[in-house]
Each structure stands twice: as structure tokens, then as C-alpha cells.
Amino acid sequence: MNESELKIRNSASVPPEKCVFCQIVARKLPAAIVCEDQDYIAFMDRAPFNEGHTLVCPKRHGETVWDMTAAEIGGLFALAAKISKGVIRATASDGFRFVQNNGEAANQAVAHVHVHIIPVKLAEKGQWMDRKNATPEQLQRMASCIREALEP
Numbered sequence: 001m002n003e004s005e006l007k008i009r010n011s012a013s014v015p016p017e018k019c020v021f022c023q024i025v026a027r028k029l030p031a032a033i034v035c036e037d038q039d040y041i042a043f044m045d046r047a048p049f050n051e052g053h054t055l056v057c058p059k060r061h062g063e064t065v066w067d068m069t070a071a072e073i074g075g076l077f078a079l080a081a082k083i084s085k086g087v088i089r090a091t092a093s094d095g096f097r098f099v100q101n102n103g104e105a106a107n108q109a110v111a112h113v114h115v116h117i118i119p120v121k122l123a124e125k126g127q128w129m130d131r132k133n134a135t136p137e138q139l140q141r142m143a144s145c146i147r148e149a150l151e152p
């Protein structure tokens with residue numbers, strides 16, 4: 001199959017001006033931001049699977065990893081690995097999951113590339129997790145705890 005013909009169905013697909021994550025990048029929507037640089041931004045998932053559940057995104061809009069260059073994919077995961085240490089310290093967790101969904105079939109709810117960092121504790125090993133409610137204040141507090149726990 002020609003690579004240009006390969007498409008991933010995504011019901012959440014929207015133009016960048018209507019994209020929730022692009023609006024967070026542009027500060028048109030609120031989020032509990034952990035950190036950002038020129039190319040990437042990290043903020044708290046507003047319905048976390050566990051306390052400390054963080055999302056890392058490229059600022060440039062693209063729906064799936066297929067829309068990113070190899071260097072962008074490398075930068076995204078390198079930053080997620082760095083932030084995961086802050087997440088683990090801030091939540092006193094024992095491990096973490098990276099989850100990166102591409103397309104409707106994979107439950108990608110926001111069609112802008114992102115990596116989930118989900119901290120887990122040994123006591124939860126093997127358990128399925130449900131999304132939890134968190135207040136904006138709880139998310140802001142956790143974002144600042146993770147930021148303080150990041151290595152410089």
C-alpha cells in the first residue's frame with residue numbers, strides 16, 4: 001500500500017482553530033500547565049486515571065504520530081520521560097504508563113498528538129483504572145508539585 005493512502009479514522013478530527021489542545025497552547029482555554037518550551041507543552045489531564053496523570057503534546061497541531069517528524073516524536077517522548085520523574089516524585093508512585101492513542105479505534109478523544117503519563121502504585125498492579133473527577137484547584141496544585149519535582 002502507498003503510504004500516502006494510509007489513513008486513520010478519527011471522529012474527533014477538527015481544524016486547529018477548534019482543537020482543544022491548540023486552544024490550551026494559545027491560552028484560550030484554561031489548563032493546569034506543568035511546563036512548556038518552544039515546541040512542547042505538558043498539562044494535567046482534567047479527568048485523571050490516577051492523581052498526577054499528565055499529558056505531553058507538541059505545540060504544532062497534528063492528529064497522530066504519522067503527522068510528526070521522527071525528530072518531533074523523539075523530542076515528545078524524551079520530554080515525557082523527563083516529566084515522568086517529576087510525576088513519580090510528586091505522587092510517590094512506583095511506576096508509570098505511557099499511553100499514546102492514534103485514531104478513533106484507539107479511543108483517541110482529542111485529535112492532537114499527545115502522550116499520557118499515568119503514574120501507578122504497586123498496590124494497583126493489574127487493576128483497570130477509571131477516570132476520576134478533579135477540581136481545577138487540585139489539578140493546579142498537582143501541576144505545581146510536579147513542576148517543583150522536575151530536574152532542572
Ligand SMILES: [Zn+2]
Nearest residue numbers: 019022061112
Ligand atoms: Zn491541535
